[in-house]
Amino acid sequence: MARRTVKKEDSNGHKSPPSDYVKPLIRESHFYSPEIIEDIQVKARLGRYRIRGFGTLRPLPSFHDLTFVTSGLSRVPLEGYREKCTTDTILGKRFAKKPLHLKTPVTITGMSYGALSRNAKIALSKAATRIGTSTTTGDGGMLPAEREASHLLVYQVLPSRYGFNPDHLRMANAMEIVVGQGAKPGTGGLLLGQKVSAEIANARDLPPGVDQRSAVRHPDWMGADDLIIKIEELREVTDHQIPVYIKLGAGRVTDDVKLAAKVGADVIFMDGMEAGTGASPELQLDHTGIPTMAALVEAVRALEDIGLRDEVQLIIAGGIASGADIAKALALGADAVAIGTAALIALNCNRALYVEDYEKLGTKPGACHHCHTGMCPVGITTQNPELMARLDIDEAADRVFNYLNALTLEVQLIARACGKSDIHDLEPTDLWALTTEASFITGIPMVGSNKVFGG
Amino acid sequence: MVQIDCTGKTTTEINKAIAAGLAKDGNVVVKNPASRHNLGVGINHPGKVVFEGNVGYYCAGMLKDADVEIKGNCGWSVGEDMMSGSIVVHGNASAAAGAAIRGGLLVVHGNAGPRTGISMKGGTIIIGGNVDYMSGFIMQKGTFIICGNTGEALADSMYEGRVFVRGTIAEHGNDAVETEMTKEDKAMLKDLLTKYKVAGIPKPESFKKIVSGKKLYNFSMKDYELWRVAL
Numbered sequence: 001m002a003r004r005t006v007k008k009e010d011s012n013g014h015k016s017p018p019s020d021y022v023k024p025l026i027r028e029s030h031f032y033s034p035e036i037i038e039d040i041q042v043k044a045r046l047g048r049y050r051i052r053g054f055g056t057l058r059p060l061p062s063f064h065d066l067t068f069v070t071s072g073l074s075r076v077p078l079e080g081y082r083e084k085c086t087t088d089t090i091l092g093k094r095f096a097k098k099p100l101h102l103k104t105p106v107t108i109t110g111m112s113y114g115a116l117s118r119n120a121k122i123a124l125s126k127a128a129t130r131i132g133t134s135t136t137t138g139d140g141g142m143l144p145a146e147r148e149a150s151h152l153l154v155y156q157v158l159p160s161r162y163g164f165n166p167d168h169l170r171m172a173n174a175m176e177i178v179v180g181q182g183a184k185p186g187t188g189g190l191l192l193g194q195k196v197s198a199e200i201a202n203a204r205d206l207p208p209g210v211d212q213r214s215a216v217r218h219p220d221w222m223g224a225d226d227l228i229i230k231i232e233e234l235r236e237v238t239d240h241q242i243p244v245y246i247k248l249g250a251g252r253v254t255d256d257v258k259l260a261a262k263v264g265a266d267v268i269f270m271d272g273m274e275a276g277t278g279a280s281p282e283l284q285l286d287h288t289g290i291p292t293m294a295a296l297v298e299a300v301r302a303l304e305d306i307g308l309r310d311e312v313q314l315i316i317a318g319g320i321a322s323g324a325d326i327a328k329a330l331a332l333g334a335d336a337v338a339i340g341t342a343a344l345i346a347l348n349c350n351r352a353l354y355v356e357d358y359e360k361l362g363t364k365p366g367a368c369h370h371c372h373t374g375m376c377p378v379g380i381t382t383q384n385p386e387l388m389a390r391l392d393i394d395e396a397a398d399r400v401f402n403y404l405n406a407l408t409l410e411v412q413l414i415a416r417a418c419g420k421s422d423i424h425d426l427e428p429t430d431l432w433a434l435t436t437e438a439s440f441i442t443g444i445p446m447v448g449s450n451k452v453f454g455g
Numbered sequence: 456m457v458q459i460d461c462t463g464k465t466t467t468e469i470n471k472a473i474a475a476g477l478a479k480d481g482n483v484v485v486k487n488p489a490s491r492h493n494l495g496v497g498i499n500h501p502g503k504v505v506f507e508g509n510v511g512y513y514c515a516g517m518l519k520d521a522d523v524e525i526k527g528n529c530g531w532s533v534g535e536d537m538m539s540g541s542i543v544v545h546g547n548a549s550a551a552a553g554a555a556i557r558g559g560l561l562v563v564h565g566n567a568g569p570r571t572g573i574s575m576k577g578g579t580i581i582i583g584g585n586v587d588y589m590s591g592f593i594m595q596k597g598t599f600i601i602c603g604n605t606g607e608a609l610a611d612s613m614y615e616g617r618v619f620v621r622g623t624i625a626e627h628g629n630d631a632v633e634t635e636m637t638k639e640d641k642a643m644l645k646d647l648l649t650k651y652k653v654a655g656i657p658k659p660e661s662f663k664k665i666v667s668g669k670k671l672y673n674f675s676m677k678d679y680e681l682w683r684v685a686l
Contacts, residue, residue, distance in 0.1 A: 047676045161555040161574055164536055166497055166517035193673050205557065205576035205595045207615055210672045215593055219554035219573040220513070220532035229492045233513045236470055237497030 050282040051190065053371025053381060055183055055274055055319070055341060060291040062274070062319060063328040065438030066431045067447065070417035078416040085412045086422045089336050091134075092174055092243020092266040094311045095235075099243055099266075100152055100174055102336065103132030104408040105326060105423060109271075109317050109338035110156045110176060110247070112138025113146065114191050114200045115278030115371065117388040119396065120347055120380045125149035126393070127343075127400030131408070136176060136338075139189040139214055140204050142168040154245065157234065159188055160214035162204035166237055174267070175234060176245040177218075177227070179256075182275030182292070182318045184284040185249025189214035192279055195374040197383040224259045231264045245269050250295030250318070251288070257302035260312075267313045269338065270299045274319025276341035278381055279372035292318035293332070294441050300333030309333075323410020330411070331426035332442065339407075346403035347396045348378040354390065456482040466493050477502040477521060492530065495523060498540075515542050518559060531568075534561045537578060543651065550587075553580045556597070562651045569606060572599045575616060581647060583654040591618050591665075592628065600644065600662075602654035610665050614672075618665040619644060621657055629684055632668040640664060 017023075028034060042050060071077035078085060092099040108128050113121050115138065126149050128135040134152035137143070141163020147153055155172030157164070169175060180186060191200075191212040201208040221230045231244055243266040248256045250272045260268050272292025277285070290298075296316045303309040316329050317338035326337050341349070352365040357377035361370045371381035379391035415423045418430045432447045433439035439446040440454035457476030461469050469485070473495055476483035481502035488494055492511035495504055499519040506514065509527035518537040525533070528546035537556040544552075547565035555574040563571075566584035573589065575597040588606035591599050594613040604622035611628025617640070618631070627633075636659070644659035670678045 047679065048674055048682070161536060161576070164555065164557070166499065166519065166536065166538065169517075207672065210614060211674060215574060219570065220516075220535040220551050226512070226531065229512045232466065233493045233496045233516055236467060236493050237517055240467070 051192065051279055051372055052282050052285075052369050053276075053278050053280070053373075054285075054369030055276040056285040057369070058286050060274060060319075061293060061435070061437050061441055062291060063293055063325045065293075065433060065435045066328050066442065066444060067434055068324075068327070068331075068414055068418060068430055069432050070414075070430075071419045075419045077419050078421060080413065080416050083416065084421060085416050087408050087412060089424070091313045091315070091336060092245075093313070094243075094266040095240070095264065096174075096243035096266050097241045098173070100134055102134060102152070104404060105330060105334075105336040105411065106131075106320075106404055106407050107133050107154075107315065107336055107338045108135035108343055109275075109340040110136035110138045110154070110178070111340055111344075112140040112189070112191070112278070113143040114138070114140040114195060114204070114383070115381060116344075117376075117379055117382050117391065118143065118145065119388050119391040119393050120344070121146050122149050123347060123391065123393045123396035124343055124400060125153070126397035127404060128152070130397070130401045131404040133404065134173065137168075137172075139178075139191075140200065141165065142171070147171055156247075158214070159216055159218045160204075161219065162206075162214070169234070170238055172238075172242060174243040174245060175238070176247050176269060177231070177234075177265075178247045179260075180249030180251070180271070181247065181277065182249050182271030182273055182289055182295075183277035184280040185251045185271075185289045186216065187281070187284060188216035190277075190279040190281075190372075192372050192374070195278075195372075195381075195383050200383055224263050227263045243267055245315070247271060249275075250290045250292065253290065253295050253298040254302045254305075257299045258306055261303060261306060261308045265312060267315060267335075268299065268303075269315045269317065270295050271338075272296070272316065272318025275317055276344075277371075292316060292320070293328075293438070296329060296332050296334055297442050323407045323414065326407060327411045327414040327423070327426055328431060330423055331428060331430050333428075335424070343400055343403070344380055346400045347380050348391065348399070349376075349380050351378055353378055357387075456480060456484060458484050458486060461485060461487045461489060461491060461494070466491065469494060470496065473498065473504060474500065477504065488527070490530065498523070509546070518542065528565070533563075534559070537561065547584070548582075552582075553578075556580070562653060564653060566603065572597075575599060579647065581651060581653050585622065588625075589628075591616075591631075594618070598643070600647065600653075602648075602657055610667075612671055613665075613667045615667060619662040620665065621654075621662050624663070624665075627665070629681060630668040630671045631665050634664050634666050636660075636662065636664045 089102040089105045129151040136154040152173045154174045158178045193209045245267040246260040246265040247269040272295045273289040313335040315336045316334040354377040376382040379388045433444045436453045459472045477500040483504045485506045488508045490509045496516040501520045505524045511530040515523040516535045518540045523542045525544045532551040534542045535554040537559040539558045541560040544563040548563045548567040550568040551570040552567045553561040556578040557576040558578045560579045562581045564583040569587035571586040571590040572580045573592045575594045577596045579598040581600045585603035591610035594616045597616045599618045601620045607626040608628040610631035641659035
């Protein structure tokens, strides 16, 4: 038996361990991970579900799992900087007399004045106008300055009807009936009291400072049969001029898309699980809905099933961040995409400015999801005048314009490389799957194998 | 007076004729409405419109400025999202009458269905008879007068506004609490009920007043039992 040798005491009087001593690792439970432990203990203090902004933080199958197979000997590419590749996008050509003509397939999604600051809303409108695309109101009505700055404005008709005004509806270029949103499908809006300023409260007919929990069901219709009549009403009030969008949170996609098309939508807006929000119960961000890529292929298939693929336009949203995402969405069958969080990031969200204010919120630039607090360090998701002043409207609009331009150029780049003179000619055969999961979800063959997994 | 016969006309033709009639004469009578949907939606011109018969869904929805009279019953969501003006229904109203109105006045002399006055954001609703469940749900502002009985969950989660009920209340909604009527309340009730001759003009003293308990304004563990149901 080996004798243990004990080293001499060190200068502090501590004895050294024996030479065969193995220091035990600090082992974290895979199930009761530090994140789970923290979650339980936060709820033990709060007594309610956790609420935060931004979007889901969990990994999900996404457009990242696909790659383009561009031209070669078998297909001829277009000259990248010389040959024309159009990005024009038309939305709402099914029934509306005045469809929207966009210069890019990228639109700005609905975000409320309330969730966002006035400066942020106006900057988004200005950028959208300069690039030639649409922006969208939100749960709180139309901000007059937003209408003024927007060439094309989509007016949301929401369950809450906060600030709803038929005059504003008539001033819109399209309307969007919101049935659900990707970040929290099946629930209504949420705006915590710290963001319900006197001005926001007045616009929404609410007492200042309340934790505003919006209705999830529309007050005046319940199911698809009623919605047919509601849409006729909305078209009557707008003289059948402007397109009707229906926005759905991705969940029961096949049935919902068929119903939305059947009730008379010109455009279906499908919002996937990666979509952002100003405030949501956290478990809804992570555990409700289906990912954007999966929602898109299901929606396209649903429209094909009922023979309306060419009549009803499809906008896909939720986690769209690059031209590659957009090109892949178009190739899978979307007519356009919408961005929200990415546009805010272009504004300055999560930028390393006023770092001390991120620290006060217990976070840091690059990892901030504290939109719900109303203490946005860069003046975007706040109603605090001092914080809002940190967002210079024109500079912010420039950044978003540049970003939208970059996205559009990126889509063109890929389309040309695939030999397409119109970005809307991108198609599923331009794609291959990098993972079996993506192949299974999309029906796109797996790289190398030329097989569709599960297909 | 401009007369419009709905027979053989499309909804759009009827609504355009109503708008033209209001602009030209200010007095429009709509004959044979035949319970059709979306009649008189989006009116935004002063004047008077009378529907001589039953109407379907959304009659006079999104109304501004005009006074509308319905000499019959109406379908879902009469006057929804009304901004101003008035609507008087001589018969019964179906579900969601006066949903999400922000202004104006809705009078239903008969009974009204569930969700009457849901999401009210202003204005006044007077029901001569009964209302059913979830009436006044998430009420934000305004005045809601019910001369008969109510169904369950009356004024559930109301933020502000005031509800007056003369008959029995099947169930108070979450955080909808009774309070004393003020002199102002009584004078207002007397004026409105007399002006519109509702339910035989009952005495103001015979009503109960319901307002928000304001316990759902902000989450509090103190009111856990209330939030457990309301969240």
